[in-house]
Amino acid sequence: MQDSYTELTLPFGSSSQLLEQYTNASGGIRTGKLMEHLDSLAGSIAYKHMLGPGVETLGRIQETGFYIVTASVDRLDMLSPLNPAHDLRLSGQVIHTGTSSMEVAVKMESVRMGQPDETVLIGKCRFSMVCRDAITNGSRKVCPLVINTAEERSLYNLGEHMKERRKTVALKSLSKVPPSSKEAADLHSFYLKHGEGEDAVAGADHVFMADTVVEKCMLMFPQERNVHQKIFGGYLMRLAYELGFTNASMFTQGHTKFLSLDGISFARPVPIGSILRLRSQIVHTATSSQYPILVHVGVKANVVDVTTGLEQTTNDFRFTWCQEHGSSSPNLRHVVPKTYKEAMLWLEGKRALEVGAEIREQHLRR
Template sequence: MDTWLKESRKRADSAHHVVPIRSGVLWSEALMRQSMPPSTADPDTSRPNRIPPDVPRNMHDSYCELLLPFASSPELLEQYINASGGIRTGMLMEHLDSLAGGIAYKHMLGPGVEVLSKDQGFYMVTASVDRLDMLAPLYPVRDMRLSGQVIHTGRSSMEVAVRMEALEKDGREQTIMLGRFFMVCRDAKTHKAAPVNPLKLSTPEDKQLFALGETHKDRRRLRTSVSLDRLPPTSLEAEELHSLFLHVHQKVFGGYLMRLAYELGFANAELFTGCHVLFVSLDCISFAKPVPIGSILRLSSHILHTTSSEQFPGLIHVGVQANVVDVATGKEQTTNDFRFTWCTDHNIPLTRKVVPKTYKGPCGERLGFSEELLQRTLTSKTY
């Protein structure tokens, strides 16, 4: 996938690499504008002339990138340094989620879009983060480039592939992380599924990436069928699934939750191992419910599994669960489940083991860690 993405990037117009962002506004002002007629709410947010959703888009037209000049900007680097002197990987994950959203909007609105108005007629939601793999060490002395593009589209969904590269002073580039985000499109008024522009496959690399997306789509369907014990959802369950996307405005940004979960899981892994750990992969993030701004959020972390391999003498699989707490009743609702894998630094073997307490995993599958997941984690580069 890395090679195909590099070839696709060469065809992207460098003038359109910018990530489209929303124009800034205070939340109090946003609430006030909601009660105004559309013509007076904001004169600068008229809906752009969007290409009809049945017109195909080139895959490279959605390409976006974000440069983090750590090597040349000590002030910026200071914001990302953790207690161990490394980069706060959770913050980079938050950026990747934001990048994936910008890429999704660029696919819908066209490569020239730079600022997102407040009335697009649709909105994009991160349905899941299918996979994030760390492929090389993350040293804080190099500039970093975060980039990505759409590689697959369905009727109302798309898959966004993201990359994180280290830029050496001699011009060389090294891929540090690869990941995939699954985005869905919803109508801004009805909150029902809205169509997305299909992809135009013009090169062999485009066809390979699209075929990869088809494989990932089949895998998601299989995972869903397993989590439902191979039974179709009832009408009540289907209604519940639909309601997940009814309210997205004034909700906590998913990338922020991912950063909190990463940092909690990282602390748990270090406490469990008694040594410094390195990030290996992220797998199976489900966004079960939106998190309203102002909620009380409880995050809990558990060591789910430990193992070893020739490449990694100590692997620690950590699950983090995010629950929204109802202050009045004390009841909690799970909004997110996260899966992370770390390895012990300096090839230190594990001295502690965990014993499974339950049969069902936090992502709904029958076993906490399937053979496929373990194999994907150990190889890291399987997509």
């Protein structure tokens, strides 16, 4: 397992020039740009696992005989704030292998300049990578992991849990099965409070989901290509993040803090020269004892065929932002679904917020 271990340090604390490239409008770090690095690092780790720790260059895919793509990103949870005055260390390794898949765990740590032992865990991210044959594009077997220590066995079990959890979540997807009785009751109660009568008119405390849509269309240039001559997945993550952040900020009417990337699915690659339509939408809002305002945002990426007008979904992104006590907007505006499809999105957002709250609670207990 240690053969695939890789780390990268971004010296924000010691390089003002580097920090300038990553500084956002609030003086913090551009999280979207970090997502590009996380995806690139996960890919590098997966190739290192397949090619061996001594290999430093990938070479041509045709000569290697295989290529690796990101199948999904399970979660990215921000557990501590990013500090621009400290360096940021990104590290990770393959923790589980299947027949043609690899689970990659990546973490971000803040490191005080001159104090390498003083680290703070910033966030954890989990990637699922799959290996494909360079000629047939079919699945390709990956090198199995050799487990040597109890710690590695624990990480392997975590990777197994991640894989099984994805299967369970897929089986319980609202696109396949109806909501539970409790979810149906919650939705009905919410509808009675906000979705009928005088309250059915959007007002100061609620907004219809269809009215929260923010879109962006872009031409995909070759400068953003990956080694497979497609648009780099990390770049798509950054675009989706920034559009989602914009939408969350306009919806909450104030500054928002990024909490988690709740999931990304990669359905198909984005070709160079294609037109990409990004569509963001607020799908759920809530409040908690820790955060007075929580906003869950879905961003869908579609490739548009300009000759026919047809669109194909390439990626589905889910993010959560919040506002903290002392800096939140005066009122939480609830997002109200009007159609059955929107109601299912509302419930999916509710599920994501509940999972995120559970993960943050576990981190606080530690």
